[in-house]
Every structure is written in structure tokens, then in C-alpha cells.
Amino acid sequence: MKIKSIKHITPDVLQIVTKKPPNYNFTPGQATEVAINKTGWKDKKRPFTFTSLPVDDYLEFTIKTYPPHKGITNELLKLKKDDELILHDVFGAITYKGEGVFIAGGAGFTPFICILRYLQLKNETGANKLIFANKTKEDIILKTEFEKLLGENFINILSDEVTHEYAHGQIDAEFLKANINGFNQQFYICGPPPMMEAIVKQLTTIGVIEKAITTEKI
Ligand SMILES: Cc1cc2nc3c(=O)[nH]c(=O)nc-3n(C[C@H](O)[C@H](O)[C@H](O)COP(=O)(O)OP(=O)(O)OC[C@H]3O[C@@H](n4cnc5c(N)ncnc54)[C@H](O)[C@@H]3O)c2cc1C
Numbered sequence: 001m002k003i004k005s006i007k008h009i010t011p012d013v014l015q016i017v018t019k020k021p022p023n024y025n026f027t028p029g030q031a032t033e034v035a036i037n038k039t040g041w042k043d044k045k046r047p048f049t050f051t052s053l054p055v056d057d058y059l060e061f062t063i064k065t066y067p068p069h070k071g072i073t074n075e076l077l078k079l080k081k082d083d084e085l086i087l088h089d090v091f092g093a094i095t096y097k098g099e100g101v102f103i104a105g106g107a108g109f110t111p112f113i114c115i116l117r118y119l120q121l122k123n124e125t126g127a128n129k130l131i132f133a134n135k136t137k138e139d140i141i142l143k144t145e146f147e148k149l150l151g152e153n154f155i156n157i158l159s160d161e162v163t164h165e166y167a168h169g170q171i172d173a174e175f176l177k178a179n180i181n182g183f184n185q186q187f188y189i190c191g192p193p194p195m196m197e198a199i200v201k202q203l204t205t206i207g208v209i210e211k212a213i214t215t216e217k218i
Helices: 072-076 106-121 143-153 173-179 193-206
Strands: 003-010 013-019 031-036 046-049 058-064 085-091 100-105 129-134 154-158 186-191 213-217
Touching: 013 072, 013 085, 031 072, 046 058, 046 106, 058 072, 058 106, 100 106, 100 193, 106 129, 106 143, 106 186, 129 143, 129 173, 143 154, 173 193, 186 193, 193 213
Parallel strands: 100 129, 100 186, 129 154, 186 213
Antiparallel strands: 003 013, 013 058, 031 046, 031 085
């Protein structure tokens, strides 16, 4: 698929928009494996989540880049409009099961971008809440869009920067209790495995039943 546009939306996150293959369907939260259509890279696939909506006539990916890995995401940094990506089958990952709390760390926000945009499209944003953990303020992906979409239900916490606007530190039981009204709802967690394990443990200790917790590692 040809790249229609490629740009940075945070210092290390790229937004890549491509053409959409005919009859290519997915549900919000799903991903595909992506390779670069360039000699030496065609068979190197990595999973990325769709952040465009199923109804859009293009595909959008929101990709955190890791130049030191010298892998795919570093190579994506060299691409420009009209270069091509190779997309594979669509697969699982997180799906929406009802109103609740989305907890994301860094690039773990990507499945929630699609799910929350889709809920907005259907006028079903309701009381869904997003808790988004990042290192610094400039790492917050699509800050303006999600402030508008979720209002007071968009809660940020920064581990490496102290600000006037946002909480500082890591998500712990005290932070969860202070920011969540009631634990009898759905919980969706996506981020690096150590963060997810810690949060699942805190939620179950608070009394959330396992069935109400959906996780996906990124
Ligand atoms: C279902 C799913 C959906 C995902 N969706 C998204 C998404 O939408 N957006 C997003 O940003 N990410 C997403 N990810 C994560 C994404 O797939 C990885 O960040 C990506 O595969 C990294 O690819 P890479 O080739 O750049 O680096 P890697 O595959 O991590 O590394 C390439 C090579 O670098 C070496 N390496 C590994 N770690 C290090 C290190 N710390 N330092 C130096 N070298 C190292 C290894 O030899 C490795 O083979 C998703 C993951 C999953 C499982």
C-alpha cells in the first residue's frame, strides 16, 4: 500500500496514512503485521494497530520509533510519501466490551485511539475514561484531540516530568482509587508488560474481577 502521508506527532511517534486495500476490514482495536516494500525489508514484519476507523477510506498507523533497535520502526523514519508498506492479515487484540476505564502506557494507547474515535463517531463516548501514562508532556500522543473527545475523563500521569497540569509518578493503587469512580466496570489495559502486570495486580487487589479486565501487551 502506498503511503499518502507520514509525519511526526510526538518527537518519537510517527503517524503514517496509507491507501486502503479493497475489502480490507477490521474492528477497532485490531492490528496487522506490516513490512516495508524495500529490498532487504520485505520479509521483516512487525505488528501495528489501525488507528483510523473501519469506515475511513484510508489506513492510519501511529508508531513509536526505536532507532537504537535498527529494526522496522527505525527504517520507517526514512520513508516518505509514495513509498510502500506491505500489509498482512488482520488479527485480534483488544475489542470493546462496554463502558469503563482505558489505561495506556506510551504506544499502548494505539488500540484505544481507534476504539475511542469509533465510540465518538457513534455518539457513545459516555463516561469512558482514559488514564494515559507517559514519560513527559511532549510524549502524550494526540493530546488536543483526546482532551476534546474525553474532557475531564482524560487523565495524564508523567513519570519523568513534574508539571502543574498532570500527576507525577507511576500508576499505583492510590492513584487508581483517586481517579476512578467505582470499580464495577470494564478495564482495558495496554502497554509494556511490567506496567500491565502491576496494574492488573492493583486492580484485583482493589476487588475488580478478572473477567472485567482486558489486557494487550505492546
Ligand atoms: C498486537 C500488537 C500491536 C502493536 N501495535 C503497535 C502500534 O500501533 N504502535 C506502536 O508503536 N507499536 C505497536 N506495537 C509494538 C511494535 O510492534 C514494536 O514496537 C515493533 O515491533 C518494534 O519493531 P522494531 O523492528 O523497530 O524493533 P524490535 O523488533 O523491537 O527490535 C529489532 C531488533 O533490535 C534488537 N533490540 C531489541 N530491543 C532492543 C533494545 N532495547 N536496544 C537495542 N536493540 C534492541 C533486537 O535484536 C531486535 O530483533 C504492537 C505490538 C503488538 C504485539
